Amino acid sequence: MNAPSANASNGHSVSASKSDHPEFFQVRVLRQDQPGGDCYWQRYRVRYESDMNVISVLQRIAAQGVTMDGRAVAPVAWDCNCLEEICGACTMVINGRVRQACSALVDRLLADNPQEIELRPMTKFPVVRDLVVDRSRLFRALQRVRAWIDVDGYQDQGAGPRVSREDQEQAYPLSQCMSCGCCLEACPQYTKIEVLQQAGESAAEAQARTEAAYDHGFMGAHAISQAVLFNTHPTGQMAASQRLEQLTAEGGIQVCGNAQNCVAVCPKQIPLTTSIARAGRAVTVWAWKKWFDR
Amino acid sequence: MSKQRVVVVGGGLAGLAAAMKLAESQVQVDLMSLTPVKRSHSVCAQGGINSVNEQTRQLGDSEWKHFDDTVYGGDFLQHQPLVKEMTEWAPRIIDLLDRLGVTFNRTPEGYLDRRRFGGTLFKRTAFAGATTGQQLLYALDEQVRRWESEGRIQKYEFWDFLGPVIDDRGICRGCAAQHLLTMEIRVFPADAVIIATGGCGLIYGRSTMSMACTGSAASRCFQVGAKYANPEFIQVHPTAVPGADKLRLMSESARGEGGRVWVPRRPHDPRDPLQIPEDERYYFLEERYPKYGNLVPRDIATREIFNVCVREGLSVEPDRQCVYLDLTHIDRHELDRKIAGILEIYEKFQGVDPRDVPMKIFPAVHYSMGGMWVDYQRSADGGLVLNSPTNHVTNIPGLYAIGECDYQYHGANRLGANSLVSCIVSGLVVGTGVETLLKGLPHGAAADQPAALFATALSQHEHMHHQLLNRPNGRENPYLLHQQLGEIMTKAATVVRTNDVLDQAYGQVSELAERARHCSLSDTGQWTNQNVVFTKALLDMFPLAKAILKGARMRDECRGAHFKPDFAPEGISEGSPTERRQQAEAWCDRFEEGNRRWLKTTVADWRDHEPAISYEDVDVGLIPPRPRLYGLVGAEVIEDVWRERSARRPAQSSQGSAQGASKPQPKPVGA
């Protein structure tokens, strides 16, 4: 059979063009060459295509390799993987709002601001390069709250505990946290911690210093919510006091000022303030109990 | 004894399963990944994970039937012992995941809820909304984090695997990798290296896969001597939606929950789809396959959608190919409870609510059935010898492959919701096998190898890197070459394949590969240079692309996802019963002849910069191959003739049912 227009993705070629879009649009990117370096703006001109998102804009910029005034520059660095807002990699600040680049659609961005699209790295994490930031603090916080279930082992031991539909429906939204960092970017209590490797210091020493600094900082809404998730699981509950201990330690739940910014920006609509309230109550009860048990 | 280490490359479900299993057995693991492991591609899996379960058992299901569905679905191209083992482990894998806290959907009584997936008549699929992969990956990620906090696992995230370190006896002694931020290249001595780097969809430009699915790691092993099997078997999923950067999957679970695929009977009917009356809709899958309906296996659904659009001209839209995937008849609350995850993707990216309006979908490249060739040790009862270090080892001792980047389990076509099982099973199997290997180490320990071996490997990789950075500025742009590669591959090696197009594509890809050697780098720096990392991955796509094309070119038959109309068996035409019978007899003769010639694993070797293809027999000792018709209307007579033929060979064909009745011996997970 000779059907050139036949195979898989040809059906996905550009559909009927929308009439009210520009032929080109502008993109402004806040760039930074290395950690601790200066940042600077650069502008690009990108040809409009239908169905574009910010990732495809960055791909076009990388492919064309020149700024708006025709200067050849190194491509902008960015992070992504899934391209469907499920891996959390591509978080950045787009037109002033923290969100995922892959689900930021160009048509909608241009409808809000036809002049240009503005891309900046998150501000609460150390910039690695351009739009790439170092979010290891976020994962470190998951270790801090022991966000896992301490099973005896991976041998066959039959099914897990039975769970009611209602409990599953409460737990499932919390388990969708993709560690993207939006809630941390928006939180007034979460301040940037950046430790730069010093002259004469080994990478391992710098790493140790970084982790220590992270462990004193605020753990963040995502980690509190994960602690709640595991503390309400029938098996996870068995290690609840260890998590509560962490929640009350330095950088724990008491740092939260209840500003509720986090819940407003979470792309997975995780009920973070509900989690924080639940954690707060659990911590109080636990503290009293600990006091009486002395 | 010197300190033993294992490197696991890849932190998707397969790599994480292997890492946690090894850590539990007191082995030190270095876990390497391009992305933080929690962001691995497995996070995209939507629909669920299969196993026989108490509800399906009541209806006559068994491990054996899951096994049978899997090999029938795969058109018998898998070695059966591994598949048998996988389906026997599956229920215990799901138990384990349940214990690890996966938020599976529940029945009103608190048991795991199940849904039906393609290629089976049973509701075997456990699911956590429509984000099952995310939930499973997180459960394993959490266990790995637990071992990390105890110092048993050391993570190397943002590292790019550059290749195994192989000594002059041909034994793998570790690997080389490069840090994506500092660009430092390092060698990691190891007593075993386990490759778990997933599929290679990026070779097709856009697919349903993630950006890390370049196949680069597998290709780097292939180019230094690892065999690559069944490259031509690439799954094209029937239901995806377009995007400039990605083709986004609409999981089979949409059909599992009752979604129906249709087109208007009148070509390009301009009416609002909801205004088109039932009798003017063509539910082509249901009409042609009344038994399986919308849940025929993917290769079949894909070809039917393709045919309806391309051959019959019934695409919903005149200027692009698509069909309706319709959920509008299903209760909204049920949809939200069970598949909200994918509905949100559709809403977010298409701006339309699929609860109200039928979705428009078309097939897209989705999964690599083929992958690195691996061995196994068969047990007396036709399963695997667990604990054997032979399981999942490549042809290079010490180098293992698991998950989507191996070639086992799924044959010529993967059934939905079987990949997550195979990833976890292969991870646990390799964990126990490697543990045995470490106890014996027949070839000596990596730590005792001469330092020069590693130093040489390091300087070779450093040299290659600097050569790439410093070569004279060419004209070629790696991003545009990648786009062209994707277009060529999509045209030549997806749903419908013909030898002339494949030949042409091979020439074009060779040309592109040559041009890619003159890529100009727009960044020659030594800090977070994504440009050079991408260019390396692109260069490594060509060997696999060539293996795919050559495997497809040489296989002159139709099997599973590999469809060549020039070699398709003729259907049964209208005619008298005698004529139809004669045709069916001829059909079956041809089928048997085809199996004698082509029921073989394709094995590619990289020689002199080209893939060399050879063939290996497939172990079909447990379930004999049979025509794969899925109750196609009009083809019943073939099934009748085949049944009579099989009845004349009682010894072979009775095995399936006899085994199916007996309860398999329970085996502990990873024991």
Ligand SMILES: Cc1cc2nc3c(=O)[nH]c(=O)nc-3n(C[C@H](O)[C@H](O)[C@H](O)COP(=O)(O)OP(=O)(O)OC[C@H]3O[C@@H](n4cnc5c(N)ncnc54)[C@H](O)[C@@H]3O)c2cc1C
């Ligand atoms: C959209 C979608 C939905 C799916 N839904 C289902 C489903 O419902 N049920 C089902 O059974 N299957 C499903 N699948 C298939 C399944 O998700 C995959 O086959 C499976 O997740 C693959 O897992 P893996 O561990 O082999 O590899 P992956 O999850 O792809 O992980 C690969 C790992 O290797 C790393 N890596 C890759 N290259 C390198 C390198 N060069 N150096 C270092 N590290 C590297 C990556 O960083 C990553 O950590 C789906 C697939 C897609 C695309």
Ligand code: SF4
């Ligand atoms: S509620 Fe707490 S965690 Fe959330 S933004 Fe406010 S201070 Fe931060």
Ligand code: SF4
């Ligand atoms: S809680 Fe929401 S915003 Fe915060 S990391 Fe998780 S998914 Fe992102």
Ligand code: FES
């Ligand atoms: S790329 Fe995964 S969330 Fe955007």
